[in-house]
Amino acid sequence: MKSSAEQAAIEKRLKAAGVRPTAQRIALARFLLNGADHPTAEDVKKWADENFPKMSLATVYNTLALLVRAKLIKEVKLPHTSRVIYDDRVSAHYHFLDEKSGKIYDVDPSEVEVKPRLKKNASVRGVEVLLRGRWG
């Protein structure tokens, strides 16, 4: 987690996305872009409290909003919870909720067939799919 190569890579990604890489932004981006698993803002704050105790809640929220605007992460609203989750996979994909563990898995759209029968003039801009069950 502490490798400077990783830190440099994150810094580069932030800069490429037009985000000024401050120490706090780099720290949060490292968490969000390297293995955080669909965290809520509360999860991110909890991680920050454990690792960067001086980071304020406002910084966490502002950085999340900034990273979303920079398209490095996206906000996802799933129907099983009122909370927004943050996803570092910004390309289109579906989600699978393991109802026992509460863990959310990414599912490639090619693995799920969605065939909407719509009127001729309808145009689809996006598809949200949440599968539920046991992941296995």
Ligand SMILES: [Zn+2]
């Ligand atoms: Zn996802």
